[in-house]
Amino acid sequence: MTKKQKKVLRRILISALLMVVLAFLPLKGWLKFVLYMIPYLIIGNDILLRAWRGILNKQVFDENFLMAIATVGAIALGEYVEGTAVMLFYQVGELFQSYAVGRSRKNISDLMDIRPDYANVEVDGEMEQVDPDEVEIGTIIVIQPGEKVPIDGIVVEGKSTLNTSALTGESIPKDAAVGDEIISGCINMTGVLKIRTTREFGESTVSKILELVENATNKKSRSENFISKFARYYTPAVCYGALLLAVIPPIVRMVFLSLAPEWGDWIYRALTFLVISCPCALVISIPLSFFAGIGGAGAQGILIKGANYLETLAQIKYVVFDKTGTLTKGNFEVNGIHHSTMDEEKLLEYAALAECHSSHPISQSLQRAYGKSLDKTRVTDVEEVSGNGVIAKVDGIEVAAGNAKLMKRIGTEYVDCSHVGTVVHIAVNGVYAGHILIADTIKESAKEAIAMLHKCGVFKTVMLTGDAQSVAEHVAKELKIKEVHAELLPADKVHIVENLIQNKTEKEKLAFVGDGINDAPVLAIADVGIAMGALGSDAAIEAADVVLMDDDPTKIAKAIRLAKKCMRIVYENIYFAIGIKLICLVLGAVGIANMWVAIFADVGVMVLAVLNAIRALFVKNL
């Protein structure tokens, strides 16, 4: 608790204690009034003072003023206990609110605890801790095991494993060795690393992410705007209502019904109105829910760039994927070895060796699949046949590895592959030895991700790709995506998404999921643009509305689910708070609800709404 809050707490305790004591004393008349004024003034002095200053400033519909009028009125009617209690509970509510807001602010910054406090710079052989802000580009910094990487850079010395869980929400360790680019916010786990910084601190990944999360609530959602507008009219309306309630019924009774006016009774009812007129519960709980929702999502590696996007995410009905990099890994891998006349391992070894001098993605995937280190001295007489493949001697045996054209060229019969992908045929000593299928692989979790999306209310998933029709259809079938558009140019993707947007209703929102690298225009026209695997890619973070730090497609469904949870909480709070207040207003007007009920409607509702709002923070197991 802050000093200010502790002071209020002390005042609350003292006046509560005094009230309990006074309740047991047989007091009457002036003595009772004077004694009750002590706790009343202890708890309410600042409110009264502010109310007075508010009047001077012509700010009549201000919480302080309302509370002052309500309690002073109650005391004037002789209801000393109620007047003091209303003030007391009002202060309890205010204290709780400020404490809860402070706590959730802290909770969220703890969740996003990625801000490094210092960087180790070597100066004249001595290690010195400096403010990361002061480190210039190109400085060599040292990161000890257990420390956070403060600034983006390239490893120049050392080898270690990095933990990226603070950024991605997944604890998959990542290896770092000399020459690797590493990003700030990771935690160095095993060895000492020396890195040369490539960016200033303010431009580093960690700063960008923090800035993004902190500023996300700047972009207000429609529900927030609705509430602030509502609050603007609600308070004056209730105040005028109170005035009418105090004046009209007694006059009607007097003039038309010839009854006693009962001024006191009606004024009391009007004062009850004033106690309910404060819109605090509503106004605090809505931004708090969004703040908690965005913070909780951030801790899971889902960065949502505004409360408005959270609102839209909850209404997603269409999800359009750019295939490569979102549903598939985007890098080529050996998918199968077919019709091999020798041991499959041996065939792969021949192919990898023959292609070992090439840096083509195909040959690299062969080397990766082989997995062992290659002795390049075994390879001689390498002849690259442009556009066809390679012919080389491995251990003195002639190996040809390449496409069908190469096989035709050397006059070898080959077997066509029935699968989709790039095929590398291999001939050893001019005899066909089999072929290796290389394809972009589907991510392990992609199928589950699509199923999860349909489960959480998405009724159409569409896949777009620049790839060949056969490849696209194969992937779509595997993942059970119904609509596929293949062989597209970037501009075609924009057209298709535009068409989809035109053919849906306003309430059904469309999300586009891309890797954020060259799909900025599509990300921009979709209702929500989601970029995946954005860790370390500024362009993606810049272009998208929602950024998934790692490349797990199941996170899309997770983002939608947590947005739905957050919106559910927001609506719960809106209906609950407005509902209770309206009921209490009606009950107050007919004289059933007294001031005790009114103060519950004000403070109790606010406490419940705030507690409910904080639930939005807990999204880990969604």
Place this chain on the structure above:
Amino acid sequence: MRKTYKIEVDCANCANKMELAANKTEGVKNATVNFMAQKMIIEFEDGKDPKDIMPVVLKKCQIVAMDSEIFF
């Protein structure tokens, strides 16, 4: 020109009132108050100097939300 200022405001409704007050200040194109982050983002009209405008914004804000503070 857009600038972000740190603010201090206790209640969410006061923050809304500050936003309204700041928006009604001459020279301010658009103002947003982020209660949870305790920040005020002001977009100034072209050619206006924040130095001239911010004292007015502060004065207006303190009328509607007495205990508020803007650091500029």
